[in-house]
Amino acid sequence: MITLEKILACPKCKTLLKVKNEKLYCLRCKIPYAKEDGIWQLLYLKDSQGRKSQKEYDMAHKKYFGGPDDGSYEILSAMARGNETVDIACGEGQIEKLSPETVAVEFSQNALIKAKKNGAKYLVLADAHSLPFADNSFDVSISAGNIEHFQNPQKAINEMARVSRIQVMTVHRHLPIPFGKFLFHLVTNIFNIKHQPLEKPISEGQLVKLVEKAGLHIVFKGVWTLPVNYGKVIPFLPVFEKIPSCYFVISVKR
Known part of the structure; x- marks a missing residue:
């Protein structure tokens, strides 16, 4: 069983946090971090785009924003x-529902409330x-359909x-149909229909380069x-259930 407080680190400088007056404290940055409703508050967003996305996702998670069944x-x-695992951008806790010992990480408070x-x-x-974790804290990290929604996939x-x-990692790709990339551009940029605030499908080659560069x-x-199209984001189209819509990668650190 993981002892979370022993691996939590400052999101700014990565220094291990110390317990002080029922809070965690970064001795280097002089910043306290609290726990609210069972959720450690360790969010650090460097720029306005990140803060904008966080607000949009938090609003989305006030309603149902789950994944496919x-x-x-x-x-x-x-x-x-059976592993010490972290689920990055966990959403409303679909993995944690079946593996409750997994550490759930999200930048939406509303999503974490539902995950709880x-x-x-x-x-x-x-x-x-x-x-906000020390180096090598986990056996496994999972990112399920999120990399293409991050502002900086390489950094993530x-x-x-x-x-x-x-x-x-599983990442969404452009639809494997003729003119798939054009149709994506048409729907998201011309009709302004989006499932999430940031939509940047990734090719297999791009994913391999990102992983190897890390x-x-x-x-x-x-x-x-x-x-x-689960959830009928595009109302006039059906849900396509048998399309190879994602790439997946399992990698190791040597």
């Missing part, structure tokens, strides 16, 4: 169980670009590499079939 979270939670209701035991409000993967030995060795890679 196609078995993918069962697979990911099986990878998490779904059974998550360890909750941390933090940004994927500035994870670098952080996964820093805090974990094994990294599991100093990681890819063990497995392939395609992952996730439903497209």
Whole structure:
């Protein structure tokens, strides 16, 4: 069982935090961090774009903002169980519902409140670009369909590499159909229909470069079939359930 307070670090300088008056405290930055409603408040956002995205996601999570019910979270939670695992951008805790010992990280307080209701035991409000953990804190880190929504995917993967030995990532790609990239541009930029504030589908080649640049060795890679348009984001289109809509990578730090 993980002792969360022993691995929490300052999101700014990565110094291990010290317990002081029922709070955690960074001796270098002189900043206290509190726990509210069972959630450690360690969010550090450097720029206005990050703060804007955080507010938009927090508003979205006031309503239902869950993921598909196609078995993918069962697979990911099986990878998490039995390991010291962190779920980065955990959303409303679909993995934690099946693997409650997983450390749930989100920059939306509303999402973490729902994750707690779904059974998550360890909750941390933090940004994927500035994870508040000591180096090598986890066996496994998981990012399920989030890399393409991050402002700086490279920095987020670098952080996964820093805090974990094994990294599991699924990322959305452009639809594997003729003119898929054009259709994405048409829907998101012309019609202004988006599922999330930042939408930047990643190619397999881009993903491989990001992972390798983080100093990681890819063990497995392939395609992952996730439903497209779940939640009927584009109302006039159906839900496509059998399209290889994602790439996945499992990497290790040597």
